[in-house]
Amino acid sequence: MKYLDHLEEWIITFLMGAATLIIFVSIIHRYGAGLPIPGVQDWLIQLNLSWAQELCIYMFVWMAKFGAAYGVRSGIHVGVDVLVNRLPVDWRQKGVMVAIICGTIFTGIIGTLGATFVWENGMHYAVFNKLGMNLADLTEGPITPDLEWPTWIIYSAVPLGSYLMCFRFIQVGYRFLRYGELPRHNEGHVEGIDEVTEDVPGVLHDPITHEDAVIEGGMTK
Template sequence: MLRALDHLEEWLIAFLMGTATLIIFVAVLQRYAAGTALLYPLVGHLDFSWAQELCIIMFVWMAKFGAAYGVRTGIHVGVDVVINRLDPQWRAKLIVFGLLAGALFTGIVATMGGHFVMENGAHYAFLHAFGLPTGDLYEGPITPDMEAPTWVVYSAIPLGSALMCFRFLQVCVGFIRTGELPHHDHGHVEGLEEDTTDPQRAAQDINWFEMSDNLHPKDAKDDKGDHQGEKRP
């Protein structure tokens, strides 16, 4: 179940990013092509006035669900200098407190965002879709270019925040069980393996900015020649 949710999250982010990029690319090409006398008869009748608004909406959705993805994979920036200097017992307690605080905050945002979306036209839309009486419920505004219900756009807030709240709780449970947090290596390229057979290449792969104690950069004398069993001069 969790693996399916992870894949759905990744596919949604990739789809939103790729589709928005493609729409912007096509819209820019159409705009410049329509400015030429040769191509205007072919593309001048195409209307891409909706492209900018749609791409903004897609990037908002991508950002909200990307934030939840960041919690799961540990790519959010965090200042942990003070926490790393504490005793392991206090460090663990503060980490759990921070994760629960993040879950509480995003849970509140999701709850209030859901209420806002329902009051902004979602309640009316759901009742109308099932043929139920809507009474005096607010139908809600629409976007200026696409004329789409704004509650659909704003739904990214409760949905993304709820997923982010779940990710905070998921990471918190995992930390309590294993004592480890998700960590993302920004220097690692997926699918690219380090070559440890070439001494020169292996020496180049040493990260001299790595912090051996999470506080101070590693000195040359700290390298024990992990790649070839020799100390680097």
């Protein structure tokens, strides 16, 4: 299960790096094709990179779906906790669990609907064709304009990303019930860098609250 802990990061990093490289090559190609350099200009014009923009769009769609799953795991999604904070302490845990259960059910439904759409949009034809089964009543499904890929491959981001989100919601709910903790995102933390706190004279590392001041220095005004 350890490889699942960073699955989203690996996928997003690969897609982001590949999309950046493709866009960079496409820009250089367009710029170079406009330069009147004998031989080089003709060779660049013959290179067909019209698919680059379409492919990058699909990559960003996949990044968005897996990024949403990463957001559930790391706690970076925007949440409104005004209602939960107004509940009695005994009811706050129940309110959090209701939200987690709703997120699990919603993403599970979206994943199932997406999987059904992908299957009926051409994946069933590809699977049956691969297995050598009868294709009489099946349609091949549409393809993308430039890449000419089956669209079911692109739409697979919906069920895969949604089911991964559902799995992350289950993980968050389990850890919340067992340890009473929710994932929190620290904007100032950089992954892979451990914070080292040194005692520097005249520098306060932790803010002193009103209660701390009363305990340490007596009554405060």
